Amino acid sequence: MPLKTLFLNPPSFENFDGGASSRWPATREIESYWYPVWLAYPAGMLEGSKLLDAPPHHVSAEETIEIAKGYEFLVLFTSTVGWSGDHALARAIKNANPSIKIAFVGPPVTTDPDRALNECEVLDFVCRREFDFSVVEYANGKPLNEILGISYKDSSGVIQHNPDRPQVEDLDAMPWATKIYKRDMDVTRYNVPFLLHPYISLYSTRGCPAQCTFCLWPQTLSGHAWRKRSTDDVAAEMKWAKENFPHVKEFFFDDDTFNIQKVRTIELCEKLKPLGITWSCTSRVTTDRDTLKAMKDAGCRLLIVGFESGDPQILKNIKKGATVERARDFVKDCHDLGLIIHADFILGLPGETKESIRNTINFAKTLDCETIQVSVAHAYPGTEFYDFAARNNFITNEKMEDGGGHQMAHIEYPGLPTEYVMEMVHKFYDEYYFRPKAAFRVVWKAVVNRDVPRLYTEAKAFMKLRSQRNKASRLKKEENALKAQESVSMNA
Numbered sequence: 291m292p293l294k295t296l297f298l299n300p301p302s303f304e305n306f307d308g309g310a311s312s313r314w315p316a317t318r319e320i321e322s323y324w325y326p327v328w329l330a331y332p333a334g335m336l337e338g339s340k341l342l343d344a345p346p347h348h349v350s351a352e353e354t355i356e357i358a359k360g361y362e363f364l365v366l367f368t369s370t371v372g373w374s375g376d377h378a379l380a381r382a383i384k385n386a387n388p389s390i391k392i393a394f395v396g397p398p399v400t401t402d403p404d405r406a407l408n409e410c411e412v413l414d415f416v417c418r419r420e421f422d423f424s425v426v427e428y429a430n431g432k433p434l435n436e437i438l439g440i441s442y443k444d445s446s447g448v449i450q451h452n453p454d455r456p457q458v459e460d461l462d463a464m465p466w467a468t469k470i471y472k473r474d475m476d477v478t479r480y481n482v483p484f485l486l487h488p489y490i491s492l493y494s495t496r497g498c499p500a501q502c503t504f505c506l507w508p509q510t511l512s513g514h515a516w517r518k519r520s521t522d523d524v525a526a527e528m529k530w531a532k533e534n535f536p537h538v539k540e541f542f543f544d545d546d547t548f549n550i551q552k553v554r555t556i557e558l559c560e561k562l563k564p565l566g567i568t569w570s571c572t573s574r575v576t577t578d579r580d581t582l583k584a585m586k587d588a589g590c591r592l593l594i595v596g597f598e599s600g601d602p603q604i605l606k607n608i609k610k611g612a613t614v615e616r617a618r619d620f621v622k623d624c625h626d627l628g629l630i631i632h633a634d635f636i637l638g639l640p641g642e643t644k645e646s647i648r649n650t651i652n653f654a655k656t657l658d659c660e661t662i663q664v665s666v667a668h669a670y671p672g673t674e675f676y677d678f679a680a681r682n683n684f685i686t687n688e689k690m691e692d693g694g695g696h697q698m699a700h701i702e703y704p705g706l707p708t709e710y711v712m713e714m715v716h717k718f719y720d721e722y723y724f725r726p727k728a729a730f731r732v733v734w735k736a737v738v739n740r741d742v743p744r745l746y747t748e749a750k751a752f753m754k755l756r757s758q759r760n761k762a763s764r765l766k767k768e769e770n771a772l773k774a775q776e777s778v779s780m781n782a
Contacts, residue, residue, distance in 0.1 A: 292426075293428075293429040295339040295361060297342065299367055300344055300354065301379075302375055323345060323346035323482070324491060325491045332423075333465075336430075355386050358383045362389070362390060363392075364383060366379075367394075380392050380412050380413065391428075393417060393425055394413055394417075395421040397506055399441075400419050404441070414442065415437075415441065417439055420496075420513075422464070423458070424455060434452075435450070435452070437452060438452055439455030457515055461518065466527045468530065471535075477489075477535060484630075485592070486568065488535075488537060490538050490540075491541070491542040494558070497546065499550065503674035516551075525565070528541060541568070541569040542570045544572065556581060559588035559590075568589050569590055569591065571590065571593060576611070582629060586628060593630070596634045599636065599649075600650040607639065608639050609674075632659065633662045635654060635663070635718070636664075637650065637667065637715055640679075641703075643705065644705075651722075654722060658727070666699045686702045699711045
């Protein structure tokens with residue numbers, strides 16, 4: 291029998307979206323949770339294991355420590371933002387259960403395993419990049435020095451880095467994540483405002499060949515090599531999931547880029563169409579109309595699209611591999627076909643100026659997608675963006691959140707103060723959603739879907755966080771003004 295293993299997405303800030311923590315380093319405007327899909331695969335390979343997704347199930351740190359007393363091996367998925375809290379939790383678990391073995395997985399231990407092992411003395415090892423088979427081998431008794439892709443301290447306290455583990459190629463041989471959801475999780479706890487509720491997310495591919503300089507996952511965890519499950523395997527899982535989750539209204543393919551290969555996407559759509567399911571996915575603006583039509587005909591409802599910026603130079607700076615003109619054509623195709631778009635934008639990317647921010651806001655309004663998300667640019671260690679920002683001394687501090695879980699600008703360019711960027715995030719949302727057309731669309735959708743109570747709850751949460759952000763921005767301005775005044779007085 292393998293070690294009794296607990297796979298943990300740890301508790302954190304209130305409303306902190308652990309499933310997206312490596313992309314979104316703070317609590318969201320509206321409470322929402324993505325699935326910890328990465329943990330589901332090894333959990334499906336170990337008899338007697340459990341996947342505990344603490345945030346959406348509102349499991350506290352104290353409750354997590356109590357649960358961990360019943361396990362022999364803990365695999366914790368950590369994040370850059372949650373790092374200090376995660377290793378404090380690991381210490382508490384070790385104190386309560388001294389015999390438990392602990393491994394950390396996730397981007398921070400991939401980019402700096404030495405730091406992880408030196409700062410958190412209770413770790414037995416960390417896994418670099420894809421960790422599925424590394425943790426399974428350990429649970430089945432394989433010695434540390436024989437496990438590829440891990441780092442650990444030997445008996446002399448010297449850190450050892452075993453050779454890298456090859457990426458998983460045969461994705462069809464992996465367990466179905468949805469079976470672990472059925473076993474361990476309450477899918478009604480997962481809510482994303484722009485997806486139908488309840489929803490389920492899963493992967494049909496791993497990796498992303500795109501070269502976006504800011505994106506963490508391909509540069510640290512999943513890699514740039516694009517690997518795909520067979521369309522038969524994906525369709526079979528979807529059929530099983532539909533039968534086993536009859537109350538689920540939407541399935542979401544949370545791939546780095548779901549539809550990057552036209553032939554494969556159309557082939558998969560042909561096999562999803564007979565299932566009669568509603569589904570959504572990620573997409574790049576380079577997807578052509580024929581592919582989009584095949585997706586729509588097969589039940590696709592919504593696309594999450596990273597537009598990032600409406601400024602052509604910014605798109606070149608981040609190696610987006612897309613243009614403003616192509617984005618406009620893509621949106622027109624989606625609107626013509628009846629596909630809904632949730633648009634993602636980022637303020638504070640390399641080369642950002644006050645003018646480019648204004649270009650992006652205006653661009654977003656002309657696209658007129660149904661919903662948007664506006665992020666502050668965060669330079670994660672391990673990314674090309676981080677190297678650029680560090681090399682040019684643009685990082686004002688390493689903290690990406692304010693201590694309460696709210697996103698905070700931590701990169702400052704000449705002539706573009708961090709407080710201005712945060713202020714423009716608020717302005718972006720205000721200008722976008724308080725347009726009569728956009729406001730009416732949100733209300734009408736809630737009425738048609740008979741989801742007015744949910745709209746009220748989400749609107750209340752959004753307005754509360756909006757107020758908090760405006761207050762924080764105002765205090766930052768006052769603080770900077772006071773510092774400037776003190777500097778003038780000292781030099782007088």
